[in-house]
Amino acid sequence: MLLDLPPLVFFGGKGGVGKTTTAAAVALALSEAGRKVLLVSTDPAHNLGHLWGVKIGDQEYSLSENLEVCEIDPALTTKKHLEQAREVMYSMMPERLHKEVDHHLALSASTPGAHEAAILERLADLITTREERGYEHVIVDTAPSGHTAHLLDMPELMGAWTEGLLQRRAQSEKFGEVVRGFDATGKDKAAGVSGDSPVERRNNRIRHILLRRKEKFAKLRHELKHAVCVIVLVPERLPVLESVEFKEELARIGVPVAGYVVNRCSPADQGEFLAARREREEGFIAQLRASVGDALIVRVPLLATEVQGFAGLREYAEALGLSRS
């Protein structure tokens, strides 16, 4: 049953298969069953707003008592992140080098991966504050498959990277202390180094920022240990093969698949053409079944109209087999 979900759920799959619709329908059903839900879109081509017919941005938007949504804006996160980095670097560098700092930061904003790192940063903030903000579920509507697995894998990398920076700082601080410990005559004056010199204050500040990041990514990794993914696909040959590959990639990074939603299934009772299609589709679903053991597979029929708003999503949730509260 798709309502029986842990606090953190990712919806993944190819573009256009119905991830956003399915994630939104599940989020709505959970919220109507009395749980407080945050639905987050990480796909830069957001369409949660379009789906609900409202303008949604990077900040949480309340759709109903128990349902909030937000569309992560990587550009905004990058900007905030760079502003913080600028502040730290300005305080470390003499004023004549501040132009260099600006140049360097402008370059880092356009580095490959900066976008994804910014999405992860914001997502990490939302996920790691879930409990204190009272959300029982965070439902993540992701961009196409590759991106999702990468996103789920990144906390490991970010954690290791932050740890590396911390170690390097510890080394250079030790070195600095040793250097400062001797005056020009080579006489040891370590005992005289005060605990709040500008250099030490700066070092403490940087250490504090790095430690906070380290804690955040550790917490994110902990939350991800209990996360599951729902894979959405259409009943065709390639999507089935890709979904099986996706499941294996997720298994490698330790994220179980809670279920497969096979969307846009042709009706068997609407004429010969569609019935023949349905038969073919059942063949592909049988292939999926053979590769995923007894995992949950839910079929959703092809609907006559585009899914939109509360009414459309309730109807879609019903097609998903989610009972109304």
Ligand SMILES: Nc1ncnc2c1ncn2[C@@H]1O[C@H](COP(=O)(O)OP(=O)(O)O)[C@@H](O)[C@H]1O
């Ligand atoms: N079962 C369905 N029948 C008809 N249209 C559907 C169905 N599922 C989704 N759609 C429509 O298909 C389009 C793409 O769905 P969407 O959820 O945005 O896909 P994704 O997020 O995977 O790109 C939307 O216009 C949606 O309303």
Ligand SMILES: [Mg+2]
């Ligand atoms: Mg989408």
